[in-house]
Amino acid sequence: MTSSFFASRRVPALPLFLAACVALAPAADAQQRRLTIIRDAEIETLLRDYAKPIFAAAGVGASDVEIVLVDDSSFNAFVASGRRMVINTGTLLQSKTPNEVIGVIAHETGHLAGGHLERLRNEIARAQAIGSVVGLLGIAGTAAGVATGSSAGARMGSAATMMGSGVAVRTLLSYKRQQEYVADRAALKFLNATHQSAKGMVVTFERFADQQILSARYADPYAQTHPMARDRLDQLETAARKSPYWDVKDSDSLQFRHDMMRAKLAGFSLAPNAVARRYPRSDKSLPAQYARAIVAYRTRSTRGAVAAADKLIAQIPDYPYFYELKGQTLLEAGKAREAIAPLRRAVELAPSPGLIRIMLGSAELAAGDPGAAVADLRAGITAEPLSEIGYRQLAMAYQQQGKVAEAELATAEGHLIAGDIDVAHAFARRAQAKFATGSPGWLKADDIIGYQDPNG
Numbered sequence: 001m002t003s004s005f006f007a008s009r010r011v012p013a014l015p016l017f018l019a020a021c022v023a024l025a026p027a028a029d030a031q032q033r034r035l036t037i038i039r040d041a042e043i044e045t046l047l048r049d050y051a052k053p054i055f056a057a058a059g060v061g062a063s064d065v066e067i068v069l070v071d072d073s074s075f076n077a078f079v080a081s082g083r084r085m086v087i088n089t090g091t092l093l094q095s096k097t098p099n100e101v102i103g104v105i106a107h108e109t110g111h112l113a114g115g116h117l118e119r120l121r122n123e124i125a126r127a128q129a130i131g132s133v134v135g136l137l138g139i140a141g142t143a144a145g146v147a148t149g150s151s152a153g154a155r156m157g158s159a160a161t162m163m164g165s166g167v168a169v170r171t172l173l174s175y176k177r178q179q180e181y182v183a184d185r186a187a188l189k190f191l192n193a194t195h196q197s198a199k200g201m202v203v204t205f206e207r208f209a210d211q212q213i214l215s216a217r218y219a220d221p222y223a224q225t226h227p228m229a230r231d232r233l234d235q236l237e238t239a240a241r242k243s244p245y246w247d248v249k250d251s252d253s254l255q256f257r258h259d260m261m262r263a264k265l266a267g268f269s270l271a272p273n274a275v276a277r278r279y280p281r282s283d284k285s286l287p288a289q290y291a292r293a294i295v296a297y298r299t300r301s302t303r304g305a306v307a308a309a310d311k312l313i314a315q316i317p318d319y320p321y322f323y324e325l326k327g328q329t330l331l332e333a334g335k336a337r338e339a340i341a342p343l344r345r346a347v348e349l350a351p352s353p354g355l356i357r358i359m360l361g362s363a364e365l366a367a368g369d370p371g372a373a374v375a376d377l378r379a380g381i382t383a384e385p386l387s388e389i390g391y392r393q394l395a396m397a398y399q400q401q402g403k404v405a406e407a408e409l410a411t412a413e414g415h416l417i418a419g420d421i422d423v424a425h426a427f428a429r430r431a432q433a434k435f436a437t438g439s440p441g442w443l444k445a446d447d448i449i450g451y452q453d454p455n456g
Contacts, residue, residue, distance in 0.1 A: 321346065343359055388417045
């Protein structure tokens with residue numbers, strides 16, 4: 001899965017114990033699992049539009065927070081750092097209205113604005129200290145019992161040792177529940193300030209309240225990491241219903257974008273037969289047509305995908321992502337020159353076209369126009385500075401122009417983003433040797449050479 005959609009990278013699973021909304025004892029396999037980050041211009045723009053008023057109400061700068069979309073079918077969202085909110089694709093697929101996703105974002109923003117991640121780190125350290133003290137007392141008791149020949153004393157000391165970890169866990173669980181209540185109240189405040197209903201938030205939490213009686217094996221991570229006691233849900237709903245905005249519905253235009261986003265996710269991530277069940281041929285809606293067009297692209301039916309995209313374009317000529325789909329289909333079918341026009345039109349229409357512009361540059365490069373490719377790839381990378389594929393394509397474009405130093409520098413930047421630090425250093429040294437000392441290229445290469453892996 002490529003394009004601006006699923007122009008993804010594999011990254012190590014986020015350390016779950018550092019997230020403000022995660023289980024305190026995650027399974028070992030979850031720690032080892034690698035997550036695929038999804039990149040898509042259409043979906044990212046929609047999520048930013050959902051989040052922007054919430055962030056403003058919370059006093060959080062929208063440019064300071066990165067919303068990361070992860071390819072995971074389960075319903076989950078959490079704050080993973082002081083500036084990063086992670087949302088699973090399953091959350092979007094399962095949310096029927098924008099308001100449900102906005103409610104999740106509002107709750108997570110409550111954690112973000114409250115600095116809960118840093119406080120949770122401190123609380124983990126405190127709980128560990130408490131557990132260690134109790135454990136040490138237990139060890140001392142065991143030793144004393146053995147020394148005096150008292151089996152009862154030894155057993156009591158052993159029990160106290162085991163109790164140490166239990167005390168730590170209970171301490172953290174208690175603190176985590178407090179954080180959840182605080183995030184709930186903050187979310188209601190943000191939604192009221194933006195004249196939005198909290199109904200979607202209540203619907204979402206109610207959906208998972210009953211999962212606490214299920215085995216954790218079958219419950220969604222959101223239910224496990226956002227413990228929803230019935231009294232908490234009742235308090236949340238009572239407060240939410242008092243809002244003058246309880247009955248406010250999402251606008252038709254926002255609901256349409258939400259439906260299109262879900263269709264796109266389904267088309268790219270579900271099996272074709274699952275998409276057919278979700279969007280049967282009898283469904284003539286635009287989201288259904290969009291999902292089926294994407295399936296045609298995925299199944300390499302170039303003619304069918306292009307025809308479906310053209311049909312969508314005829315119905316809404318100014319929707320940029322129909323042109324993006326057409327251009328992507330043509331590009332991956334080896335028709336790069338034909339892909340340029342629809343991709344250029346998508347760039348003109350899209351509000352945040354950085355990812356699409358990188359695809360346009362890739363099409364121009366494949367069509368034999370490295371000059372145009374360099375211009376569009378550089379513009380795309382300016383908007384998307386962490387695009388590894390953008391730098392790889394830029395390096396090839398420079399190579400075709402005979403600009404070896406620039407090609408090696410772009411290669412170094414791509415490897416740096418990918419985390420291949422040693423390779424990045426090697427290419428940066430080769431590039432620096434070809435640039436004039438003190439020139440912009442030389443200085444950029446020097447920055448890469450001086451970069452040290454914080455984890456190494």
